[in-house]
Amino acid sequence: MSQFEFISNQPEDTMGLSKRLGSLLQPGDVLALEGDLGAGKTTFTKGLAQGLGVIRNVNSPTFTIIKEYQGRLPLYHMDVYRVEDSFEDLGFDEYFEGNGVTVVEWAHLIKDQLPDELLTVNLYLGDNGSRRLVLEPKGMRYEELCKEIMS
Ligand code: ADP
Ligand code: MG
Numbered sequence: 640m641s642q643f644e645f646i647s648n649q650p651e652d653t654m655g656l657s658k659r660l661g662s663l664l665q666p667g668d669v670l671a672l673e674g675d676l677g678a679g680k681t682t683f684t685k686g687l688a689q690g691l692g693v694i695r696n697v698n699s700p701t702f703t704i705i706k707e708y709q710g711r712l713p714l715y716h717m718d719v720y721r722v723e724d725s726f727e728d729l730g731f732d733e734y735f736e737g738n739g740v741t742v743v744e745w746a747h748l749i750k751d752q753l754p755d756e757l758l759t760v761n762l763y764l765g766d767n768g769s770r771r772l773v774l775e776p777k778g779m780r781y782e783e784l785c786k787e788i789m790s
Contacts, residue, residue: 643774643785646765653679653762653770654686659788661690666712666738668780669754671746674762679770680744683760684716687742699744704729713739720745756781 647653670687672680681699688697691710700706700718708714715734722729731752734741746753756778763771774789776782 640775640777641782641785643776643789645772645774645789647679647770647772649768650679650682653682653772654689656772656788657683657686658690660784661687661740663784663787664691664712664740666740667736668740669735669757670740670742671753671757671759672742672744672762673747673759675764678762678764679772680762681718683762683772684742684744687740688714688716691740705734707739713737715739715741716744717741718744719748722748758784 645656647656672683674680681697685697688708688710691712691714693708693710693714695708697708697716700716704717704719704722706716708716715737717734731749735754743749746759758781759775759777761773761775763773765771774785776785
């Protein structure tokens with residue numbers, strides 16, 4: 640499987656990349672965001688929302704698990720950090736297979752419920768506010784998306 644690496648030196652770089660990605664997303668696309676607290680998962684989602692034409696400000700859904708935004712497509716923003724039981728069926732499928740785009744922060748916590756094909760974005764904290772983003776596409780669709788935004 641191929642990997643795509645991107646160095647971000649400031650929040651705007653992270654959002655620039657995710658905005659580009661957001662502008663290309665289609666119904667049913669699923670993104671898994673992984674990284675420590677403060678790595679930039681929610682910041683990445685903010686850019687993605689911009690690319691999807693969402694006007695409302697996106698902030699962390701930590702206490703609600705799922706927040707929905709309306710843009711060119713619906714955006715379902717999940718943060719499953721507080722999901723206690725990874726097997727508990729909270730109806731995630733309805734979102735993954737729906738007409739919108741789903742972004743899941745801490746997605747590995749519900750890994751058994753994730754679709755086979757998705758785009759994982761790993762965010763690593765670096766020095767002086769830098770971040771290393773490693774994109775891992777699973778499936779041709781996501782592979783093509785990565786090539787397009789990295790070119
Ligand atoms: P997470 O959702 O992973 O916990 P957040 O996106 O909520 O992380 O927080 C990341 C914080 O780090 C924000 O305050 C953001 O402004 C800051 N930051 C600094 N540099 C970067 C960068 N290069 N990319 C993303 N966020 C950055
Ligand atoms: Mg967050």
